[in-house]
Amino acid sequence: GGTLTMLLACVDDRLAAAVVCSGNTENLACADFNPPGSTDDAEQDFLGSGPLGFDRWDLLYPLAPKPLLVTVSDKDWFGTYSSSYLTSGLEEFQKLKKVYQVLGRPERLEWASTPLPHALSYDTRLKVYNWFSRWLKGEARPIVEEPPTQPEPERALWATDTGNVVKALGGETPFTLNRKRSSSLVAQAVSPAAVEGLLAVERPAPGTAFAVLGRVPSRGLEIEAVEVASAPNVWAPAWLFLPKSADPARPALLILDPAGRLVRWREDELCQTLAAGGQPICAADVRGTGDLWPEFGRSHPRYARSHNDEENYAWAGLILGRPLLGQRVTDILALAAALRAHPALKGHGLALAALGKMTVPALFAAALDPAISSLYLAGGLVSFRNVVETENHAHPFANFVPNLLRHTDLPEVAASLAPLRVVLAGAVDARNKRMEVDAVRRIYQGARNVQVADEARWDAASLSVF
Helix, strand or coil, rough: HHHHHHHHHHCCCCCCCEEEEEECCCCCCCCCCCCCCCCCCCCCCCCHHHHHHCCCHHCCCCCCCCCCCEECCCCCCHHHHCCHHHHHHHHHHHHHHHHHHHHCCCHEEEEEEEEECCCHHHHHHCCCCCCCCHHHHHCCCCCCCCCCCCCCCCHCCCCCCCHHHHHHHHHHHHHHHHHHHHHHHCCCCCCCCHHHHHHCCCCCCCCCEEEEEEEECCCCEEEEEEEEEECCCEEEEEEEEECCCCCCCCCEEEEEECCCCCCCCCCHHHHHHHCCCCCEEEEEEECCCCCHHHCCCCHHHHHHHHHHHHHHHHHHHHCCCCCCCHHHHHHHHHHHHHHHHCCCCCCCEEEEEEEHHHHHHHHHHHCCCCCCCEEEEEEEEHHHHHHHHHCCCCCCHCHHHHHHHHCHHHHHHHHHHHCEEEEEEECCCCCCCCHHHHHHHHHCCCCCCEEECCCCCCCHHHHHHC
């Protein structure tokens, strides 16, 4: 309700006065930013607002100099919102106060708080009554007690017999509106420059190379612990499995697993088995996986735990103009550049294998790096159009980019890679259900370089052909 008031204050000139009750009155891009920031309900997260210099408090400026009361719970900084809730709110309130002063109406803006938790408590309701009585009725006598009230039953507030305008009136939902919009869009292959801009990708710096942190022997190979600087203050770690007798005809294989590089590295597991067969292997972490999982933020443990997940970091990235998908593509490009620069890999090509949700950043990375010679995608999403056409999808939010379908889709990106060989193994729909081979082939019928396999195999036998 507090957020709805803020949104209405921004766009509805009919409002004569407003009270924001425990709304999300902290800017995401605030002082002492605490990743992933104050990401919250979807309607409170403004995609792309960071590069525009727009944040939550900017919603309230259009209401000035009309009467506005901002009420908060003093406990919300510790339990409901982030640790910056009160400090950011008070800082931004003072900025808005100066606007009311310049407009000659400083008395029309006030801040009030309650020590009670996040709720429309009795004391807060009294503040609301007094604010509206003062500014809408001109009454100076304070209301000190709420009269007996009997809230209306829900049914009395219904606009239709069922209380559901979608069912009763055939109304639209976000899903039906998006589906209609997508039907008019024709996805197409876009240039690498367009992909780079859409995803806000950062290209590897000249001379990008691994820093070798350690080197140890294993059976028939050497294992290096390495890392590469993929962006300012970001280092992508990896294991390099280097055969003692590498086959020069076989490309180095960069493996991207959603669980990160700390799986399948042991003797007799995937990475060492492939390397023992003569193929150089790199198992790496990209942002949000393995050792690149972010640390917990400063806040109440319940809040910090609930926000320390991939979805909240994806929200923060989209708000600040850096999609998590693009950040992962940035890491992959840096890893690929470092592999090409490694002395032991001179003359080897470079292949890329990705599992599950990592298939999407892998595909876009291949579109930006022409030196990648082949691509194996296991258990990956078939297309983003399928997401739009599925009302209850299960695809990770980390791979979402606003307006992507206005430009391209996964089948078109795959087709643009020709003649690079792309294998889709066990592709899944938006509900993460494996699709029939024939259905996948129909979706990718324009991509002659794409080979479709039935099962999402992720073993040495499947990956050794790359």
